[in-house]
Amino acid sequence: MIRVLLADDHSIVRAGLRRIVEDSGDIEVIAEAADGREAIRLAHEVLPDVAVIDISMPDVDGLEVISQLHHDYPKLPILMLTMHEEEQYVVRAIGSGAMGYITKRSAPEQLLKAIRKLHAGGRFLSDAAAESLARCLANGGRGRSALDSLSNREIQVLRHLASGRTVREIAEAYNISPKTVDTYRYRLLKKLNLRNNAELSRFAIQNRLVEL
Numbered sequence: 001m002i003r004v005l006l007a008d009d010h011s012i013v014r015a016g017l018r019r020i021v022e023d024s025g026d027i028e029v030i031a032e033a034a035d036g037r038e039a040i041r042l043a044h045e046v047l048p049d050v051a052v053i054d055i056s057m058p059d060v061d062g063l064e065v066i067s068q069l070h071h072d073y074p075k076l077p078i079l080m081l082t083m084h085e086e087e088q089y090v091v092r093a094i095g096s097g098a099m100g101y102i103t104k105r106s107a108p109e110q111l112l113k114a115i116r117k118l119h120a121g122g123r124f125l126s127d128a129a130a131e132s133l134a135r136c137l138a139n140g141g142r143g144r145s146a147l148d149s150l151s152n153r154e155i156q157v158l159r160h161l162a163s164g165r166t167v168r169e170i171a172e173a174y175n176i177s178p179k180t181v182d183t184y185r186y187r188l189l190k191k192l193n194l195r196n197n198a199e200l201s202r203f204a205i206q207n208r209l210v211e212l
Contacts, residue, residue, distance in 0.1 A: 001026060001027065001028045002026060002027045002028070002049050002050060002115060002116070002119045003028060003030045003046070003048050003049045003050075004021060004027055004028065004029050004030065004048055004049065004050050004051070004052055004115060005029075005030065005031045005032075005033070005039065005042055005043055005046060005048035005050070005051045005052065006018065006021075006029050006031070006032050006033070006052050007032070007033040007034075007035075007036070007038070007039035007042075007051070007052065007053045007054055007057065007062075007065065008033075008034075008054040008057070008081070009034050009035055009054065009056070009057045009058055011034070013054075013104065014032050014034075017029075017052070017081075017107065017111065018032070020107070020108060020111055020112065021111070021112070021115075024112050026116075027112060027115055027116070030046050030048060031045070031046045031048065034057075035057050035058050035059040035060065036057045036058075036059050036060030036061055036062065036064060036065045037059045037060050037173075038059075039051070039053060039057075039060075039065050039069075040060070040065055040068050040069065043069055043072075043073070043076070044072070047073075048076070049077070049119055050076075050077045050078075050079060050115050050118050050119050051069060051076060051077070051078045051079070052079045052081050052111075052115070053065050053066060053069075053078060053079070053080055053081065053098075054080075054081055054082060055080060055082040055084060055089060055093065056082065056083070056084075056159075056210075059173050060173055060174070061156055061159065062080060062082070062093075063092055063093065063096050063152050063155070063156065064152075064156060064174070066078050066080065066093060066096040066097050066098050067096045067097060067152070069097070070096065070097025070098075071097075074097075077099045077100070077118035077119060077121075078097060078098045078099055078100070078118075079098065079099065079100040079101070079102065079114050079115065079118055079124070080093040080098045080100065080101045080102075081102055081103075081104060081107060081111070082101075082103060082104065083103060083104050083105070084103070084208060087132035087133065087135055087136045088147045088148065089101075089132075090125075090129045090132045090133050090136070091132075091133065091136050092152055092155070094133070096152065099118050099122075099123050099124070100114045100117065100118050100123055100124035100125065101124075101125050101126065101129040102114050102124070102125070102126040102129065103126055103128055103129070106126045106127070106128070110124075110126055114126075146191075146192055146203075146207075147207060149191050149192075150188070150191060150192075153174075153184065154184055154187060154188055154191075155209070156174070157170060157181060157184040157185065157188065158188055158200060158203075158204055158209060159204060159209050159210055160173070161185065161188075161197055161200055161201065161204075162200060162201040162203075162204030162205065162209060162210045163210050167181045167182060167185070185197075185200075188200060
């Protein structure tokens with residue numbers, strides 16, 4: 001059996017994914033996480049064969065989880081499962097260490113195939129993710145949106161600010177000082193030519209960085 005860690009903050013989504021996996025006959029979900037910090041903890045405890053990680057989670061988000069797990073377990077196959085098809089997410093996920101990327105819309109048809117492919121040592125991209133990556137490569141390795149000037153951590157801070165989290169809450173989530181979070185906020189405003197948190201939130205919503 002292929003042993004899978006499943007991380008998604010929506011219990012209904014996790015239940016649906018678990019049903020898909022349980023009907024496979026050769027794959028089992030051995031642990032479920034509702035946030036990024038729990039996903040990292042469980043990965044250390046159960047040592048899964050494949051980790052399936054959502055990008056939009058509270059506390060520590062999916063990109064941070066991928067980076068941490070890839071650092072701790074370089075050979076662990078990580079599949080990013082997300083609602084986002086935009087190329088900046090595909091590029092950042094692969095760059096952070098993910099071996100596969102599929103959307104939740106394609107999960108019923110592709111989840112099992114993706115898990116098996118990663119477990120066998122391969123990579124797997126949904127059609128939408130492959131097209132996004134191809135567009136990025138055609139543009140010289142990165143896309144051309146304002147998001148391309150931001151680091152992964154800046155993206156994470158932006159998403160948290162847009163979700164209404166305080167500077168102290170963000171600092172605690174990433175084990176950094178509130179002053180460091182303020183520095184990231186200042187960089188975001190400067191890079192994006194915005195004036196305040198309200199404009200940062202509007203930018204995040206327009207670029208589908210947060211779920212409404």
